[in-house]
Amino acid sequence: xxxxxxxxxxxxxxxxxxxxxxxxxxxxxxxxxxxxxxxxxxxxxxxxxxxxxxxxxxxxxxxxxxxxxxxxxxxxxxxxxxxxxxxxxxxxxxxxxxxxxxxxxxxxxxxxxxxxxxxxxxxxxxxxxxxxxxxxxxxxxxxxxxxxxxxxxxxxxxxxxxxxxxxxxxxxxxxxxxxxxxxxxxxxxxxxxxxxxxxxxxxxxxxxxxxxxxxxxxxxxxxxxxxxxxxxxxxxxxxxxxxxxxxxxxxxxxxxxxxxxxxxxxxxxxxxxxxxxxxxxxxxxxxxxxxxxxxxxxxxxxxxxxxxxxxxxxxxxxxxxxxxxxxxxxxxxxxxxxxxxxxxxxxxxxxxxxxxxxxxxxxxxxxxxxxxxxxxxxxxxxxx
Numbered sequence: 001x002x003x004x005x006x007x008x009x010x011x012x013x014x015x016x017x018x019x020x021x022x023x024x025x026x027x028x029x030x031x032x033x034x035x036x037x038x039x040x041x042x043x044x045x046x047x048x049x050x051x052x053x054x055x056x057x058x059x060x061x062x063x064x065x066x067x068x069x070x071x072x073x074x075x076x077x078x079x080x081x082x083x084x085x086x087x088x089x090x091x092x093x094x095x096x097x098x099x100x101x102x103x104x105x106x107x108x109x110x111x112x113x114x115x116x117x118x119x120x121x122x123x124x125x126x127x128x129x130x131x132x133x134x135x136x137x138x139x140x141x142x143x144x145x146x147x148x149x150x151x152x153x154x155x156x157x158x159x160x161x162x163x164x165x166x167x168x169x170x171x172x173x174x175x176x177x178x179x180x181x182x183x184x185x186x187x188x189x190x191x192x193x194x195x196x197x198x199x200x201x202x203x204x205x206x207x208x209x210x211x212x213x214x215x216x217x218x219x220x221x222x223x224x225x226x227x228x229x230x231x232x233x234x235x236x237x238x239x240x241x242x243x244x245x246x247x248x249x250x251x252x253x254x255x256x257x258x259x260x261x262x263x264x265x266x267x268x269x270x271x272x273x274x275x276x277x278x279x280x281x282x283x284x285x286x287x288x289x290x291x292x293x294x295x296x297x298x299x300x301x302x303x304x305x306x307x308x309x310x311x312x313x314x315x316x317x318x319x320x321x322x323x324x325x326x327x328x329x330x331x332x333x334x335x336x337x338x339x340x341x342x343x344x345x346x347x348x349x350x351x352x353x354x355x356x357x358x359x360x361x362x363x364x365x366x367x368x369x370x371x372x373x374x375x376x377x378x379x380x381x382x383x384x
Contacts, residue, residue: 007075009237009301010068013294015319016301017064019358024058026354029333032344037279037286039263040187041131044276051347054271059372060297062146063282063290065322066215069150070222070231073157078230087161094158100380101323108327109145120333133280134188134201143207144196147326150208152196153219156212160220165227168220175217179281180261200280212382213280218291241299244292251288256338296297314362321365321372328364331358 028034036042036056046052077090144152160168182198189195197209202208229236254261255274261284266273277286301315310316318325336353345353375381 007197009304010071010313011319012304012313013064013298013319014068014299014322015313015315015317016297017061017068017294018322018325018329019314020058021061021326022333022357023054023351023354024061024331025330027054027179027347027352029337030341030345030353031347031350033350036129036133037277038133039183039278039281039283040134041201042129042133043195043264043278045128045130045267046272046276047128049272052276054347055277058164059277059286059290060293061209061280062215062279063218063287064294066153066218067222067291067294067363069154070157070219071226072222073154073161073219074223074226075230076228077161091158091161094161095155098154098156100149100151101154102110102148103325104323105145105147105149105151106142108330109147110143117130119315125133131249132226134199135205136188136201136203138202138205140202140207144206144208144209144210146210147323148213149215152212153216156216157219157223158365160223165224168224168227172217172220172224175213175220176287179214180263180284181215183281198281209280218282218287221291235289237299238380240302242298244295244297244299247288247292249292251285251292254288255285262283312366317362317366317369321369324368325361329357329361332360 026044035044189199189203
């Protein structure tokens, strides 16, 4: 198996995560059902396994995206410096790309957030939410959601490129320590800067779901992973599933032991509560489970027959057009929600829409991949 095949496996994992992510957004926009896993306040409780598993499988996505973004930042920087770019040029380009993604989030996701707020709630809820998200009582006028969070973290990763690889692991560990130790006892973010940096919730009209420090933990770990992978690709690709398995076992041990690393303890002794962990911000248990499973999946994708990782595979087509897929799938779902589903559909109906959505997106993403690859290396189209 050659090196390019292994890197295609990383693209395939990104494509798989995008497909899984669309399940959650179809549930939110078509079935009007969406869960919450905040460090304080809103924490969904489930009475049925189907809606829980629908939500739980999508927990792989956000940590996987931040982790793979960190890996991509390292690989891109290494390739550019090998091609003759100076380190400062690489840093500047990474920070600029992060800023562009942040602006994309403010432009595109703000509209999505407003559209979702105008949809009528479901007649039958996916879950029972115990309370509102952590908030200071202000209305929401701005949002820091996935793209904005990715952009800010990418800018931070650009600065980390000046550090030695071992320091990336240290930064990741410190971010995990801060996330699991420094959340305010008041149960809400005290200031906007706190919401942006550490504490998810609503503060001074800003809804922050993906603050910088908690998600930098995954991205910085991804940078070190890429360094390890590139240093000895054969060794890394053969053992990546083992690393993932160890992370899952650590997550199981931490959840079973309770205490630090959980942020919120299970509310009962059932298996659903055992797996129902805090995502906003990601607890250590949440990261161990989600990143561990991502690495196990990567190990499996490396071993898939070549036809599943060919240029025509949906995994590769979606995985190599992630930002285009992300924006397109949201607006297609919003169009369907307002035009065809003025009332909430069933969760099963949301799955049908999800399947149709992927069929529609495949030729669109395939066309866009050909289009962007025809552009110069420095073209802004390449980012999308």
